[in-house]
Amino acid sequence: MGRYVELQSFVQVAQKGSFAAASLSEGVTPAILGRRLDSLEKRLGVKLMHRSTRGLTLTATGEQLLERARQLLLEFDDLEAAICNSASLVKGSLQISAPAAFGRVHVAPHALEFQRRFPNVSLAFNLTDSVVDLVSEGYDLSIRIGEVRDPNYVAVKLSPNRRVVCGTPAYFARHGRPQTLEDLANHNCLAFTLQGGQQRGWTFMKEGRLVAMKVRGNLACNDGELLASWMQQGVGIGWRSTWEIQAELDSGALVTVLDEYALPDYDIQAVWPRQRELPAKTRCFIDFLKEIYSAPGYWNHTT
Incomplete structure (x- = not known):
């Protein structure tokens, strides 16, 4: 998953034209995006992007990687969608942490519908306003509100939050x-x-x-x-x-x-440890919440 995240961040930075703009889409700080790009360049042994006060410029190698990376990410998303559409392939136990009030209204109530779609997945929720250590406490996923600064975690935006x-x-x-x-x-x-x-x-x-x-x-x-x-x-x-x-x-x-x-937005995000591969059960739950939260009128009718 680390390689996927690095490629995804590279594509976002290249498409947005700056680390600041890409950070809004990725839900992490520009510094974290910079470290991801450094890691990708170091692993590949090539320079992908020139950075200066005037902006960002892709190298010739960076241009080639951008086109291929876009296609790879689309294929990866298609593969995950195919797995999630085959409910029998999605199984296991999913341990989820979420803020108490938000989890009570906007996460846990959707558990029954998720299990209707994926009957081989069991769900366990810990609704708490304390920030839990996902690794030491054995959680697969955390729903959090606000910026995630810890580089040891991957964060995906589920919905904007004003x-x-x-x-x-x-x-x-x-x-x-x-x-x-x-x-x-x-x-x-x-x-x-x-x-x-x-x-x-x-x-x-x-x-x-x-x-x-x-x-x-x-x-x-x-x-x-x-x-x-x-x-x-x-x-x-x-x-x-x-x-x-x-x-x-x-x-x-x-x-x-x-x-x-304009109070800064605190996006609603799904968070998991960077060193873990993302199982199908977790990816499907994340996509499930994205689908619910993006439905027209959802936030008006459930508050």
Whole structure:
């Protein structure tokens, strides 16, 4: 799988024209993509790409590899699709870790349909907001939300995930709508913290760079559903992922603010250890979730 990932990353970088653009598609940092390309060039013993401040340029060898790599990746995908379409060939036990609330609503409920398609696969879920060690704890796959920085893991994007700052219309009628990031100092900002301690601040994009704003509030917790409940009761404002509150946004029970500061997206990703080959059972489950999450209206009807 390491060779597949290296080729896939090479193709993405070549097609996107930059490591930054390719990192958005791959769900990893530009630095990780750079290391993958270095590893591919070292293994092949050739230079595939010239990198400079002006951009990327493929070498003649890189051009030849790009065309062949595209075809190989298509053939590989076709092979996996053929296996997944032969349910009798997909078998085994699949151990899956997922965030508690997300897993409860958007992963585990689909288990029965997956087993209907693949009756020879058994599923076991650990729904926890703790980041588990997939290797030492024996998991085949983890569903995670946010960037995966660890180069020992492979991450595949399952669905985009937007985060927004929001509150109730009644709250904003009483306290006003924040127009700038500095206005947050005048609001009761409800914090989500897994540590249960001091708030680390909220991250925004301002003038093309990430900035962290210190905020204050009288309530904090490590449970997203409780935090959303406080927001819906008009206690204060908070930032949540749209997969949690899309129904409330659609109904107007919650409204967003500071949208122009574009909170960075935290994609929903499937993650597995880099050193492991990806079995058919795992690939089929990943493709199964991609299919579900990309269905028209899915995120509106399940939140």
